[in-house]
Amino acid sequence: MKKFEELGLNESLLRAIGDLGFETPSEVQEKAIPLLLEKDTDIVALAQTGTGKTAAFGFPLIQKIDADNRNTQALILSPTRELCLQITNEIKLYSKYIKSLHTVAVYGGASITEQAREVKRGAQIIVATPGRMQDMINRGLVDISKIDFCVLDEADEMLNMGFYEDIVSILSTTPDEKCTWLFSATMPQEVARIAKEFMRKPLEITVGHKNSGSSTVSHEFYMVNARDRYEALKRLADANPDIFSVIFCRTKRDTQVVADKLIEDGYNAAALHGDLSQAQRDSVMKSFRNRQIQMLVATDVAARGIDVDNVTHVINYQLPDDIETYNHRSGRTGRAGKLGTSIVIITKSEIRKISAIEKVIKQKFEEKTIPSGIEICEIQLFHLANKIKDVEVDHGIDSYLPAIYEVLKDLSKEELIKKMVSVEFNRFINYYKKNRDLTAQTAGKDRKDASGFSSDGGAVRYFINIGSRDDFDWMTLKDFLRDTLGLGRDDVFKVDVKEGFSFFNTDAEHANAVLDTLNSMHLEGRRINVEISKNDGGSNNRRRDHNNRGGRRSESFGGGNKGGGRKEGSFERSSRRGEGREGRKGSGDRRPRRG
Known part of the structure; x- marks a missing residue:
């Protein structure tokens, strides 16, 4: 494995890298940095969340910026406020020895006037969420018509969140001759369409397999009766005393209900969803990063951009509607080379979904039983x-x-x-x-x-x-x-x-x-x-072959699907009916409160 000194980075960046304690580049950094430094090119980099993508585009971007020119030269688009601020902070740390280089974050939920003022003072790099950037363009508060570089970070997440039109509009405002660097965990059709329309013969870097899961994440599923879903969640938490987890629910209501019940039963838990104010979201995330919260219950949209180290488990309290979303969820753990576990709690009617996920992420699930008392x-x-x-x-x-x-x-x-x-x-x-x-x-x-x-x-x-x-x-x-x-x-x-x-x-x-x-x-x-041990760990049967339970494996969850009209890789929408209401009418005896 190469050292950072071998990638062609200049002295100021190497000093900053040394201060941060980085020793060896990750795979995506080793592949992307020399390529981006060597030539002006468009690039599509496919790598899972947590593999070091910010440094992979941040280091070469900083080195290519003319710090003596105060005009905006680079735009980085990211899906959420949290990720926008995180990228901005990292770029500032990387460029700490380049005094005249300024990076400004542009995002919703804060004063647009103050952000415009910061840009006007001179911001060679703007890091922005698509919605706020489009708003500033419409008001004439920012000029990106002469930028040299545009970075789309977590492109699949931005498009999943409905920013396609904003991204197209923003890219249409930028010059054709700029370099576009697209970083994404997966390559859905919308991302491919962006690449085809706005990029010129992009080079491609792939870390792992396209759309595959991370090799540092193991996948488990637990089959329970629908009424026992919440009790199963509690037992899984008790069976992992050092758990530091993100628990995913489909709806804002289910997220709040599950979090409230966990808190009532003595767990260090909190909810994160779109009905919270920005101040509430910031407070929850601060507590989670400080590990004052062990179990963060979140919707998929609210969890976009969460980048917290050492998450031990991702728990799918309810499966999402599509496989790509499952891949994003599981990417919250097993980051930076550390091991993590993605857990799915399912009912018998959902077993076919496991096979569909396995086919896409190219990894097998381990079927386990809920721990006994x-x-x-x-x-x-x-x-x-x-x-x-x-x-x-x-x-x-x-x-x-x-x-x-x-x-x-x-x-x-x-x-x-x-x-x-x-x-x-x-x-x-x-x-x-x-x-x-x-x-x-x-x-x-x-x-x-x-x-x-x-x-x-x-x-x-x-x-x-x-x-x-x-x-x-x-x-x-x-x-x-x-x-x-x-x-x-x-x-x-x-x-x-x-x-x-x-x-x-x-x-x-x-x-x-x-x-x-x-x-x-x-x-x-x-x-x-x-x-x-005095306990047998559940049934002593080995892993059951859930791929041979009847019916062929498919990336969609509708059996034969004779019409062939369902989107590839999507879960059956009708499976949402009746889900997410288990366990609300009392959970039986209260679990002993944690001391």
Whole structure:
């Protein structure tokens, strides 16, 4: 892999890159930067969200701008206010050593007069949302008739949001001889039409496959009865104690309802949708970026442009109407090379949609069962133990310790640990011991009994003390275990990775080999510990072949569709009826509130 110094960037940019701590370029940066620096050309770059596209066009753009000329030379269009501000801030950081270069953000929800004044003072680069830019052009407040560069960032998102006419009008105002750089995660027809109409023999860069999902995102689905959708969401949150997630709903109303119920049930949650004021949106996003909110419930439109690092999960509480939107959703996690998980909660009637998504994103889903109460209690117990082990002691408590020792002096070490863990853990036991299994029953499959254990006992579930902090997701951990143990492709299953530990299943015949082999190993100097878990992780069946449930696979969700009139890659619109109202009439017993 190349270094930034090998891409042809000048000294001022390399100094800024060093200050930011960037070491090696991402794939899209390595491909785009030398190409854009070498020649004046149009370019179409297809890369998933979170792959470093801003730097890929920002670095060469800054280097090509004449900082001594105060006229506007470049326009960057982005879909949302949040992304507009983010790009502006990044461009300013990249150009920090070029004192006479000015970048101005132009977006709705702020004073258009003040933005026009900033542009008039001299803005070589304007970063704008399409609606506000069109408004400023109509009022004669900005002149882009002589720009040299136009960048369309997240082009597919802008067009999905209905900005096609604005973009066409804006591009028609710019000179024909400018360079147009189009960056997009996918290549729908509208984006291709823009490229054909306004670009001259554009070069194409593709990172990954067109319209495919990111390799850093694993995909899971959970099938439940419609009435259990909200309860399933809560269990998935409890089964991932360190969750930092975006939860997608179809409508503004459903978004607010789900967020309100999560808050009422003790989760750190908030809603993000179009009915919020700009001040409310800013407040929610600030809390989310600061991780004061763990579960952000959002509509697709409101979530456009969210760029927050370290999102662990994207949860599709309801599937969107088209596959491209699913791809955008899943792109909110697994960013900057980190691992992420995209979860889908579906009912039996929606199973055909999974096959359609797989075909487009070129990745397989793992079918999983909603964790039982016993499994969640076990996960929370190990999470608490890890939390206690890793906590940093504040020595401000030292003066109180003698009195505390006196109170606890009659307890043995074992009794003290039991009581300390029970203070936090009993609430999960009390809540989940009376809750039923949520996984939708499928024909021909044994169902767990009320205790959460499989009826035939043919599989063994294990706890292992390695997890996502060791750079494993379920796929890489499964491969590691299979290769280490010398087992077949399907002999390790039900792999569930948490931050500091994980669970997995094998058939009972492999139990002795698993314990003997893994308990004698070390990983990066740390001893691996494997124990048999008391819970089987749901049904001990391996992943079911959901592609052979009848009917051929199709990118649309209408079966045969004899008329052939539905748009390729779109979900069946009628599936929206009746969805999104599950779980509103009381969620049963309240989950124990988080401390």
